[in-house]
Amino acid sequence: MRAALPVLTVLAAILLLWYLAVAPMNIRGALDLAERSGRAVTPETPLARQDVSVWRLMAQNPGQIAAAYELDRPRLPTPQQVGGELWKTTGEMALRGRAMSKRSLIYHAAVTLRSTLWGFVLGTALGILGAVAIVYSRVVDMSLMPWAIISQTIPIVALAPMIIVLSSQLGIEGRGVPKAIIAAYLCYFPVLVGMVKGLRAPAPSQLDLLQTYSASGLQVFLKLRLPSSVPYLFTSLKIGIAASLVGTIVGELPTGAISGLGARILIGDQFGTPLAIWAALLAAALMAGALVTLLDLLQRITLKRMGMQA
Amino acid sequence: MNETIIDAQGLDLTFQTNDGPVHALKDVSLTIGKGDFVSFIGPSGCGKTTFLRCIAGLETPTGGSLSVNGMTPDEARRKRAYGYVFQAAGLYPWRTIAKNVKLPLEIMGFSREEQERRADRVLELVDLKGFGAKYPWQLSGGMQQRASIARALAFDAGILLMDEPFGALDEIVRDHLNEQLLALWARTEKTIGFVTHSIPEAVYLSTRIVVMSPRPGRITDVIESPLPKERPLDIRDTPEFLDVAHRVREGLRAGHAYDG
Ligand SMILES: Nc1ncnc2c1ncn2[C@@H]1O[C@H](COP(=O)(O)OP(=O)(O)OP(=O)(O)O)[C@@H](O)[C@H]1O
Ligand SMILES: [Mg+2]
Numbered sequence: 001m002r003a004a005l006p007v008l009t010v011l012a013a014i015l016l017l018w019y020l021a022v023a024p025m026n027i028r029g030a031l032d033l034a035e036r037s038g039r040a041v042t043p044e045t046p047l048a049r050q051d052v053s054v055w056r057l058m059a060q061n062p063g064q065i066a067a068a069y070e071l072d073r074p075r076l077p078t079p080q081q082v083g084g085e086l087w088k089t090t091g092e093m094a095l096r097g098r099a100m101s102k103r104s105l106i107y108h109a110a111v112t113l114r115s116t117l118w119g120f121v122l123g124t125a126l127g128i129l130g131a132v133a134i135v136y137s138r139v140v141d142m143s144l145m146p147w148a149i150i151s152q153t154i155p156i157v158a159l160a161p162m163i164i165v166l167s168s169q170l171g172i173e174g175r176g177v178p179k180a181i182i183a184a185y186l187c188y189f190p191v192l193v194g195m196v197k198g199l200r201a202p203a204p205s206q207l208d209l210l211q212t213y214s215a216s217g218l219q220v221f222l223k224l225r226l227p228s229s230v231p232y233l234f235t236s237l238k239i240g241i242a243a244s245l246v247g248t249i250v251g252e253l254p255t256g257a258i259s260g261l262g263a264r265i266l267i268g269d270q271f272g273t274p275l276a277i278w279a280a281l282l283a284a285a286l287m288a289g290a291l292v293t294l295l296d297l298l299q300r301i302t303l304k305r306m307g308m309q310a
Numbered sequence: 311m312n313e314t315i316i317d318a319q320g321l322d323l324t325f326q327t328n329d330g331p332v333h334a335l336k337d338v339s340l341t342i343g344k345g346d347f348v349s350f351i352g353p354s355g356c357g358k359t360t361f362l363r364c365i366a367g368l369e370t371p372t373g374g375s376l377s378v379n380g381m382t383p384d385e386a387r388r389k390r391a392y393g394y395v396f397q398a399a400g401l402y403p404w405r406t407i408a409k410n411v412k413l414p415l416e417i418m419g420f421s422r423e424e425q426e427r428r429a430d431r432v433l434e435l436v437d438l439k440g441f442g443a444k445y446p447w448q449l450s451g452g453m454q455q456r457a458s459i460a461r462a463l464a465f466d467a468g469i470l471l472m473d474e475p476f477g478a479l480d481e482i483v484r485d486h487l488n489e490q491l492l493a494l495w496a497r498t499e500k501t502i503g504f505v506t507h508s509i510p511e512a513v514y515l516s517t518r519i520v521v522m523s524p525r526p527g528r529i530t531d532v533i534e535s536p537l538p539k540e541r542p543l544d545i546r547d548t549p550e551f552l553d554v555a556h557r558v559r560e561g562l563r564a565g566h567a568y569d570g
Contacts, residue, residue: 306404
């Protein structure tokens with residue numbers, strides 16, 4: 001639990017900054033609203049206010065600052081508002097037995113999670129296979145590695161719509177498959193790099209030792225290279241699962257998607273409901289945190305069982 | 311002399327490096343008989359490790375002939391002719407001490423019971439009985455090195471090749487391990503090739519001391535030890551011991567003079 005303290009401190013700092021930022025971000029909206037409901041604000045018209053900095057607006061209308069924290073459609077909602085919206089679309093719906101309704105974020109999170117996990121499994125498998133090929137073949141090392149690196153320089157937002165269009169051209173129904181492919185595309189690289197490093201981790205003397213036993217290539221792999229790579233693998237998996245989630249959400253952004261956290265973000269944007277965007281964002285962040293934490297736990301347990309950590 | 315185990319004649323080895331060829335071994339001729347304890351001593355870079363690796367078939371000489379048990383080093387290795395102890399213990403951190411010792415046995419396909427039996431026996435031999443279930447990080451450096459010796463002994467090879475196995479240990483632990491190694495050698499009658507930088511260690515352990523010098527790496531002197539097989543630690547204060555040590559030191563100096 002010693003680890004919790006720094007985390008909580010950072011969290012508190014973030015929340016504080018967030019609260020402080022709400023007033024300047026929303027003061028214009030608050031003044032517009034007050035003006036429409038007939039209260040006196042300075043300057044009096046939106047046009048006149050346009051050239052005045054938010055700091056001056058706040059100084060000239062101290063009475064309206066509180067209203068900046070209670071807007072229905074704020075530019076920047078308060079953490080409370082986001083939390084409230086999140087609860088309304090998750091816990092509250094679950095309590096009413098409608099967790100899987102299309103309006104529930106639980107449903108959308110489940111859609112995103114499914115693609116994320118498929119992409120993660122696919123990407124991890126590809127990454128590990130690629131790493132084995134690279135470590136065991138110089139030719140593959142020289143030919144595959146540059147492409148793997150180049151693949152990561154192509155912005156995923158440019159690639160995602162192409163993958164979606166292509167897969168629908170191929171007659172693949174729905175978004176699940178292309179989303180998983182995009183997720184795998186982002187996930188395989190960290191796994192590949194980590195596993196190459198891990199499989200190459202054994203010192204020359206450790207390889208020599210096995211050679212003095214005339215060990216076969218398979219034995220070297222199973223008894224030395226694979227166990228050596230486990231810590232590296234887990235580090236990569238944690239990066240990989242977060243990348244998968246990002247990939248899935250990016251895959252849900254192009255128009256046409258109706259379910260998933262990414263679609264919620266897009267729809268929130270189109271319909272001008274910032275609270276929905278923020279709630280979906282927070283849900284995505286929580287999901288990423290949970291997935292990484294889970295892998296971290298798995299890493300600890302595995303390494304402990306392997307005797308590698310005190 | 312007793313039966314020849316290792317026979318090197320005019321051995322040459324040149325490494326091709328980016329900075330040009332490195333003549334690691336030049337015209338090295340040496341025969342090692344069964345049950346010999348041969349130490350290799352010489353300044354850094356004189357080819358001690360390289361020679362040991364050639365015997366083990368880990369390095370291929372570029373000239374001369376080398377036979378181990380009458381076979382090529384490669385064949386001998388496949389027949390499990392030797393156990394090799396590296397300078398670093400190199401135990402696998404994810405295996406317990408017993409599992410580390412069983413590593414060669416697993417690879418060589420010994421049965422489970424046989425693995426168990428042999429691991430118990432060699433761990434007892436190096437005084438690590440009761441530590442089999444511990445992980446390497448739970449053991450001191452000296453204990454780890456003993457475990458790595460147990461690992462090399464587990465499959466009962468006739469030859470033990472050791473490359474500065476005690477180099478990283480303090481004097482007291484080293485003395486203790488030297489004593490144990492001698493006792494083990496006396497009991498098992500193995501042939502041992504042992505690299506060291508320490509003159510007293512070489513003289514205390516060996517039946518023969520091979521002095522080498524660098525650039526190119528070659529043998530400058532071979533000293534037969536007149537010391538008896540039975541050697542308590544305080545033999546190191548006897549005139550015979552000091553005489554051998556003196557000759558080794560002279561040999562090393564001569565190599566250096568040639569070098570300079
Ligand atoms: N794989 C290699 N490639 C190139 N040069 C090498 C290689 N291995 C050893 N050498 C060179 O061969 C020479 C002999 O090296 P070696 O390791 O046998 O020396 P050594 O006597 O064991 O030294 P030390 O006492 O420092 O362990 C050195 O000059 C070394 O740089
Ligand atoms: Mg050496």
